[in-house]
Amino acid sequence: MNLSLHEEPVNTKTPTTAEFSCRVDQNLKLNAEYFHLYLDAPEVALKALPGQFFHLMCPSSELGDPFFRRPMSIYKVDKVQRKIQFLFKNAGVGTNGLSKLNPEEFLNIVGPLGVGFTIPNGTRHIIVVGRGVGLATLAPLAEMASQKGVQVTAILSARRLDLLMSSERFRSTGAEVIQVHDEDNSSAVENIEILLRQLNGDAFYTCGSNRLFKLIKRLSKELNIFGQVALEQQMACGIGVCFCCVRTFEINGKNIHKRVCSEGPVFDVCEATGW
Template sequence: MGLRGHSAFQPSAVAEKALIISHEAVNGEYRHMRLACNAVAAGAAPGQFFQLLCPAPPGEAPFLRRPMSVYGADPATGTVEFLYKVTGAGTRGLAMLGVGDQLDILGPLGQGFTLDPAWRHIVAVGRGAGLATLAPLARAARAQGIGVTAILSARRPELVVSEAQFRAQGAEVLAVTESDGTSSPAYVERQLRALTAAGRCDAFFTCGSARLLRLQQDLAREFGLPGQVALEQQMACGLGICFCCVRDFQVEGRTLHKRVCWDGPVFDLLEAVA
């Protein structure tokens, strides 16, 4: 199944100062932030992202907003969530914020994941921060009666994130890590082939690793399966205006240039150039 409506997609985004209602460390690298927000933001779909106006840490001056994928969104409670790793000036500024502070957010933006009601079971494979992007899929799939198997990759067991979110929605979870030697493409390939042989993979979903993307592309071609990938990319405007996030894609034998923020960040698995 291809992704519908990419060329005609128009974002419905709102800028607001959202109130931080929880903000805590998940492990030694990742932090989880939950904000009270407007109805538009709380209706963000899995795979969409926000542009965050991060405060400046002492001695630093992040100039642009930072794109961040949705980790959770709940219209019933009017909340949106982000899971992030502190890696630069922007995220260092985010880490300074506490409960009761406000954060200027713009979103939701971009094209999210698409689920086919005919699917009975999907497989989500991600690594690092890509696990935050994939996590909302579990809730959306469960709402449509679609089962999920999640393969979560990290350097060490304590750095695996989103496992609780997947399990809470009834997903089967397999954590693979470098420290125990299970995160190699060869090991993951064996797991994916077993799931496919058992009829438990109607589509692949992935984010966060070029090696895992290439592996799933090969298997998707071999077995004739569809798939989607959420691409991680540096952005400036996030609105398709500046063209700084353009990447190459292979579409029906042609190389096309697409903007990750506008045409994506979710794309057909086989069109992405890893």
């Protein structure tokens, strides 16, 4: 299905980016691996768009001192309570430091940064497919789509059912939620492909899994369906200066290099390449 690519102004960069110190409101341990962080936010942070990210100065922990900031996509912007939320996995020196944050402590962050998601005019039904912390990136997109009257189906993937997060977050947006995991093989690519072909969506979005990205890319090309991927990438500066996060893209038969932090992290799924 061909859709207009004259997008609504939902993936424009916010006009201002700032560095600020945010008070920790809550830092909840969700399961053996994941945490849900709530920060009090100034006005500029509340302007973050779905798909954008912040650069967090992670505190030191028993594992060491993080040298660089860590990029983290926004999980939720709560303009009523004036808070921003992040969902992260305790997986290294930086995120281990984040996991130790207590209420009333402060965290230095920079943002909002990057380019967010686009919903083409005329879209009726989007399908988001995410795994792990990729679900955090896709949740605000589901919320935005629902607010625009667009039907949302969310396929949420995890290694185990007990590690599968964000189901209620997606349901609260009005999305239909389909849970898949490795233990019963429901998350296998061939099973996800069957679902995608049956759901009759007119836009695909993905984050958090290279195999799911490759599937979405193949189906977007085959079915001529608009698709976007939010790329996960190590970064240093987060503002496009250091060229640490450059990835290769396939555009009009040529290999083009782009910076994930400033030209993304959201890209046309048919132009992005895997790893």
